[in-house]
Amino acid sequence: MNAFLTWLTSFGSPEKFHRVALRFEPWLLGLAVATGVVGLYLGLVKGPADYLQGESARIMYIHIPAAWMSLFIYGFMAFAGFCALVWRFKVAELMAMAAAPIGAGFTAVTLITGSLWGRPTWGTYWVWDARLTSELVLLFLYFGVIGLYNAIEDPRKGARAASLLALIGLVNLPIIHFSVNWWNTLHQGNSINLFAGKSSIHPSMLWPLILMAFATKFWFGASLLARTRAALVEFESGKEWAQAVLFGPRRPQA
Amino acid sequence: MRKGSVLSAFFGVMRRDALSLWRRRADALNPIWFAAIVITLFPLALGPEAAKLARIAGGVIWVIVLLASLLSLDALFRADLEEGSLDLMLTSAQPLAVLAAAKILLHWLATGLPLVAITPIAATALGLSPKALPVLLTSLALGTPIISVIGACAAALTAGLRRAGMLLSLIVLPLVVPVLIFGAGAVEASLTGTSTTQPMLLLAAGLVASIALGPLVCAAALRLGNH
Amino acid sequence: MPDSLDDSGPMLAARGLAMVRQGEPIFGPLDLELRAGEVLLIEGGNGSGKTTLLRVLAGLLAPSEGRIERAGVESEDLIAPLGFLSHALGLRADLSPLEQLDFFACLHGLRPGISAMAALKSVGLEGFERMPVRRLSAGQRKRCALAGLLHTANTLWLLDEPYANLDRDGQILVDRLLEAHIARGGAALITSHGLIEPQVSRVRRMRMEMVDA
Numbered sequence: 001m002n003a004f005l006t007w008l009t010s011f012g013s014p015e016k017f018h019r020v021a022l023r024f025e026p027w028l029l030g031l032a033v034a035t036g037v038v039g040l041y042l043g044l045v046k047g048p049a050d051y052l053q054g055e056s057a058r059i060m061y062i063h064i065p066a067a068w069m070s071l072f073i074y075g076f077m078a079f080a081g082f083c084a085l086v087w088r089f090k091v092a093e094l095m096a097m098a099a100a101p102i103g104a105g106f107t108a109v110t111l112i113t114g115s116l117w118g119r120p121t122w123g124t125y126w127v128w129d130a131r132l133t134s135e136l137v138l139l140f141l142y143f144g145v146i147g148l149y150n151a152i153e154d155p156r157k158g159a160r161a162a163s164l165l166a167l168i169g170l171v172n173l174p175i176i177h178f179s180v181n182w183w184n185t186l187h188q189g190n191s192i193n194l195f196a197g198k199s200s201i202h203p204s205m206l207w208p209l210i211l212m213a214f215a216t217k218f219w220f221g222a223s224l225l226a227r228t229r230a231a232l233v234e235f236e237s238g239k240e241w242a243q244a245v246l247f248g249p250r251r252p253q254a
Numbered sequence: 255m256r257k258g259s260v261l262s263a264f265f266g267v268m269r270r271d272a273l274s275l276w277r278r279r280a281d282a283l284n285p286i287w288f289a290a291i292v293i294t295l296f297p298l299a300l301g302p303e304a305a306k307l308a309r310i311a312g313g314v315i316w317v318i319v320l321l322a323s324l325l326s327l328d329a330l331f332r333a334d335l336e337e338g339s340l341d342l343m344l345t346s347a348q349p350l351a352v353l354a355a356a357k358i359l360l361h362w363l364a365t366g367l368p369l370v371a372i373t374p375i376a377a378t379a380l381g382l383s384p385k386a387l388p389v390l391l392t393s394l395a396l397g398t399p400i401i402s403v404i405g406a407c408a409a410a411l412t413a414g415l416r417r418a419g420m421l422l423s424l425i426v427l428p429l430v431v432p433v434l435i436f437g438a439g440a441v442e443a444s445l446t447g448t449s450t451t452q453p454m455l456l457l458a459a460g461l462v463a464s465i466a467l468g469p470l471v472c473a474a475a476l477r478l479g480n481h
Numbered sequence: 482m483p484d485s486l487d488d489s490g491p492m493l494a495a496r497g498l499a500m501v502r503q504g505e506p507i508f509g510p511l512d513l514e515l516r517a518g519e520v521l522l523i524e525g526g527n528g529s530g531k532t533t534l535l536r537v538l539a540g541l542l543a544p545s546e547g548r549i550e551r552a553g554v555e556s557e558d559l560i561a562p563l564g565f566l567s568h569a570l571g572l573r574a575d576l577s578p579l580e581q582l583d584f585f586a587c588l589h590g591l592r593p594g595i596s597a598m599a600a601l602k603s604v605g606l607e608g609f610e611r612m613p614v615r616r617l618s619a620g621q622r623k624r625c626a627l628a629g630l631l632h633t634a635n636t637l638w639l640l641d642e643p644y645a646n647l648d649r650d651g652q653i654l655v656d657r658l659l660e661a662h663i664a665r666g667g668a669a670l671i672t673s674h675g676l677i678e679p680q681v682s683r684v685r686r687m688r689m690e691m692v693d694a
Contacts, residue, residue: 055312057365085451118265137428137431138428140424140427140428141428141429143424144424144425144428145422146422146654147424147425148411148412148421148425151412151415151418151421152414152415154503156503157479160478161478161479164411164474164475164478165408165411165425168407168429169428172429172432173460175432175460176428176431177431178432179431179432179436179456180431180435181433182435182436182439182452182453183435186439186442186443186448187442209338213331233563236504237504238504239504253412256590257586257587257590257591257592258586258587258588258589258590258633258634263587263588264586265587266583266584266586266587267584267587267588269531269583269584269587270573270576270580270584273575273576273580274573274574274575274576277575277576277613278575281574296496313652333573336550336569337569337571337572338567338568338570338571338572339571339572339573339584341539341541341565341567341569341571342565342571342585342589343588344539344540344541344561345539345540345541345560345561345562345563345564345565345639346561346562346589347561347562347586347589348588450668
């Protein structure tokens with residue numbers, strides 16, 4: 001645990017974080033594009049259409065990875081928020097807040113692709129399916145965190161308050177998920193959904209899915225580093241290192 | 255009771271808030287008026303057909319109680335922050351969680367409990383089946399304190415903000431989704447003749463957990479606003 | 482000016498205390514000590530960070546640098562209990578001075594030997610005990626908050642601008658309260674923008690200057 005803490009603290013220096021992030025970013029972005037292009041090609045062009053749902057089921061190569069990311073990023077945000085609250089790392093605060101809009105974006109993608117898929121399958125853009133409803137509540141949880149962060153004037157105070165809210169949300173998330181499932185069975189909702197019957201998935205469908213899962217993770221990593229970096233430079237704009245980043249090594253003449 | 259003990263601080267906070275609430279009792283009744291008006295609006299919007307109203311009565315009352323509870327949350331910590339008495343609580347030797355618990359309990363006594371109390375009238379007006387009424391009342395009695403706890407945490411997080419109303423709802427509503435689902439679901443289950451034990455036990459578990467953790471989280475949120 | 486007569490440690494001490502907010506220095510770094518039986522007067526103009534310093538010392542704000550010790554023990558939470566007076570007086574508009582004092586006592590404990598009525602009388606609020614604070618003047622509200630200090634058991638007082646909003650009699654009243662407080666072995670740290678001279682037997686002063694960025 002101590003070694004872990006030291007490692008985390010070494011990241012805590014804004015300048016060092018900026019340097020490391022700048023080095024990793026292009027690699028992550030490159031990996032994201034590479035795995036994404038291959039994954040989409042295999043899924044959308046090369047792979048077979050679903051024998052039950054036809055061509056429209058191909059949207060799952062975006063829908064499912066996005067749904068995974070929506071939860072993964074919420075967990076990440078809450079973890080970073082926890083570090084920010086307990087150890088007061090400035091970088092952790094900014095990372096948690098940088099992750100929130102990305103997570104909200106993936107949640108929105110999940111909802112939009114789910115609804116687009118719903119049109120040919122259910123005959124309507126929206127049904128109150130358990131998973132979609134859970135995603136919708138998750139989107140509101142993200143909005144609450146983002147809204148609280150933006151509403152509080154002092155950004156550090158805002159980040160810590162929003163981090164606490166993210167943690168409360170994380171505790172609540174399994175309960176929400178369980179309650180929505182319970183609600184769905186109580187009201188005998190529609191049981192067909194994008195994830196149904198995928199337990200014995202064919203390898204030709206599994207591979208693109210795995211590739212897309214990696215692509216979204218890499219993209220998240222790159223986007224997170226870029227957003228955190230930008231926030232750090234803005235936050236520390238008075239410091240020398242940030243001036244050097246913005247205007248080159250020589251400080252501008254007042 | 256010795257002045258300056260934890261217990262006296264708990265009841266001191268409750269007595270002060272109750273007194274100022276009593277002196278502004280017209281404001282204190284706002285949630286009740288809100289609930290009464292919205293319940294009147296439903297038959298006007300949906301038509302007076304008794305069977306239709308009876309079918310949705312449980313869910314409608316649950317939603318209205320939830321929204322009415324939010325009305326008074328906005329002001330829960332605002333006065334303490336603006337008048338500076340939060341500073342006096344923080345500079346006393348009393349654990350802030352205990353003081354927060356006193357405020358939460360009073361919020362429930364002043365908002366949740368009266369709403370539960372008028373529920374039989376609302377249920378009769380909407381024609382809810384009498385056999386579902388005890389289930390509705392029990393689920394509200396278990397669920398409204400959870401709403402007060404979660405709402406107080408959100409109110410503590412937004413206490414320093416000028417216009418917190420909308421943000422407060424945005425924060426609270428997704429968090430209380432399970433309470434609404436199990437509460438309204440229990441009523442639905444009792445109407446369709448299935449067992450209500452599971453949702454009731456889940457609500458009770460939620461209540462115990464929020465009583466145990468809520469004041470601590472609420473105190474942490476209040477401290478964040480100050481630090 | 483004698484520094485301190487007793488040889489016990491300081492009631493409140495700060496070492497290397499500094500506050501930076503959003504990259505802007507607010508005050509410090511500074512050291513200070515407050516011993517039983519003395520008043521420490523912090524002088525400084527508007528914007529010199531007096532109020533922020535007081536909130537930091539009270540444990541209401543976390544300092545950016547440095548540490549605070551209460552009776553030799555360093556901890557964020559052990560700073561309480563203390564008598565705290567700020568511009569926001571902590572009074573609720575709908576309550577009467579008598580009810581306010583009862584609330585303060587519930588939180589901070591009673592000072593033996595002085596009833597709420599007697600405390601209100603000694604600050605000149607006789608006859609206003611049951612009137613809602615809403616209807617009191619600014620000076621009377623300040624007197625009510627001072628009565629709260631008198632009525633509660635705290636030995637350490639942190640008072641932000643105790644003389645502000647008070648008439649001549651009120652200022653003498655503050656001096657009298659401080660004198661009695663240090664005579665009982667209490668200590669007080671007070672701020673002032675320098676216009677009013679506290680007439681108390683043992684005052685030490687400290688000057689705060691604007692910090693340049």
